[in-house]
Amino acid sequence: NAGVTQTPKFRVLKTGQSMTLLCAQDMNHEYMYWYRQDPGMGLRLIHYSVGEGTTAKGEVPDGYNVSRLKKQNFLLGLESAAPSQTSVYFCASKRWFADTQYFGPGTRLTVL
Amino acid sequence: KQEVTQIPAALSVPEGENLVLNCSFTDSAIYNLQWFRQDPGKGLTSLLLIQSSQREQTSGRLNASLDKSSGRSTLYIAASQPGDSATYLCAVRPIGSGNTGKLIFGQGTTLQVKP
Numbered sequence: 646n647a648g649v650t651q652t653p654k655f656r657v658l659k660t661g662q663s664m665t666l667l668c669a670q671d672m673n674h675e676y677m678y679w680y681r682q683d684p685g686m687g688l689r690l691i692h693y694s695v696g697e698g699t700t701a702k703g704e705v706p707d708g709y710n711v712s713r714l715k716k717q718n719f720l721l722g723l724e725s726a727a728p729s730q731t732s733v734y735f736c737a738s739k740r741w742f743a744d745t746q747y748f749g750p751g752t753r754l755t756v757l
Numbered sequence: 758k759q760e761v762t763q764i765p766a767a768l769s770v771p772e773g774e775n776l777v778l779n780c781s782f783t784d785s786a787i788y789n790l791q792w793f794r795q796d797p798g799k800g801l802t803s804l805l806l807i808q809s810s811q812r813e814q815t816s817g818r819l820n821a822s823l824d825k826s827s828g829r830s831t832l833y834i835a836a837s838q839p840g841d842s843a844t845y846l847c848a849v850r851p852i853g854s855g856n857t858g859k860l861i862f863g864q865g866t867t868l869q870v871k872p
Contacts, residue, residue, distance in 0.1 A: 649800070676858050685766070687846060687862035688801075695857060703859065735800055739858055744789055744850070746858065748800035 646671050649749035651736050657755045658726045666721040666752050668736030675741040677719040678703075679711060681732040682751075688735065694719055695741070726756045759784045759851050763863035770837055771871050778832040778866050780847035785825045788850040792821050792832050795844040795865070804845075805832070837870045844868070 652667040668677065676695050680688040690703030694713040708730060710722045719738075723730060733753050737746040760783045770776050780790070789808045793801040805814045805821040807830070813822040820833040834841055844867045848860040 678858075685864055687761070687864045688848075688860075689862070690859055693857060693859065701857070737801075741856075744791070744806055744858070745803045746801075746860070748802070750800045751798070 648672065649736055649738055649747050651734075651749040651752050653752060654750070655753050657757065658723075659757050660727060662726050663722070663724050664726065664754075665723075666734055666736075666754075668719045668721070668738075668749060670717055670719075670736075670738040670747070672738065672740075672747065673716070674738035674747070675716070676739045676746075677713065678737045678746065679709075679719065679721045680735045680737065681705065682735060683732050691721065691734075726754075728756045730754065731756045759787075759849065759853075759861045761847060761849055761861050761863040763845075763847060763866050765866060766864065767867045767869070769869040769871060772837060772839060774837050774870075775833070775835050776837055776868070778834070778845050778868070780830040780832070780863055782828045782830075782849050782861075784851065785828055786852040787825065788852055788854075790821075790823055790830050790847060790849050791860070792819075792830075793846045793848065795846060797843075801846065834868075837868075839870050839872050842868055842870050 678693045679691040692711040697716045736749040739746045792804045807823040818835040844865045846865040848862045
C-alpha cells in the first residue's frame with residue numbers, strides 16, 4: 646500500500662495564479678482532511694470530507710475550495726493564490742470509526 | 758475555543774537523557790489526545806493516543822499521560838537516542854467536533870538529541 650500520497654511535492658506560484666493539489670489514499674478511508682502548517686502555528690484544518698461527494702469547512706477555509714468526486718481522492722484548489730497561502734499543505738485520511746489519521750508527506754507551496 | 762499549547766518550542770538534550778515534553782489544552786471536553794512525530798520534510802506519524810477515560814499509554818520507550826481536569830498531557834521519552842530527534846506535536850479531538858474526527862493541534866516541540 647502506498648498509503649496517502651500528495652502531488653506535487655513542491656510548487657512556486659505567482660500571486661493570482663491558480664492550482665490544484667491532489668491527495669490520494671489507497672486504504673479505503675471514508676474521511677479525508679486538508680491541513681496547512683505554518684511556522685510556530687501547528688496544523689490548522691482547511692476543509693474536510695466525511696465521504697464521497699461531501700465536503701465541509703474547517704478552521705481556515707477562506708481562499709480554498711475542495712472536491713471529493715472519488716472516495717480515494719481529495720482535491721484542494723487555490724483559485725487566486727496570495728502570498729499568505731505560502732505554507733506546507735498536508736492531507737490526511739482515516740476510517741470513519743477510527744481515531745488515528747494517516748498523513749501524506751506534504752506539499753510545500755510558495756506564492757510570490 | 759479550544760487552544761493547545763506546547764512549551765518549549767525547542768529542546769536539546771544529550772543522548773541517554775530521560776525527557777518530558779509538555780502539552781496543555783484549555784477545554785477539558787475532549788474525546789482523546791494524540792501525540793505525533795514529524796520528521797523534517799515528512800508527514801506526521803501517530804505515536805500514542807489516550808482516550809479521555811484513560812490516564813496513560815505506553816509504547817516502548819514512550820509514555821504519554823493525560824490529566825484532563827487540569828488540561829495537561831506529557832510525553833515521556835526514556836533513554837533518548839539521536840534517532841528520536843524530530844518535532845513532536847500533540848492534538849486533541851474536541852467533544853464539539855462530533856463524528857468529524859477534527860483535531861486541534863499544538864505548535865509542536867522540536868527535539869534534538871545530541872550524540
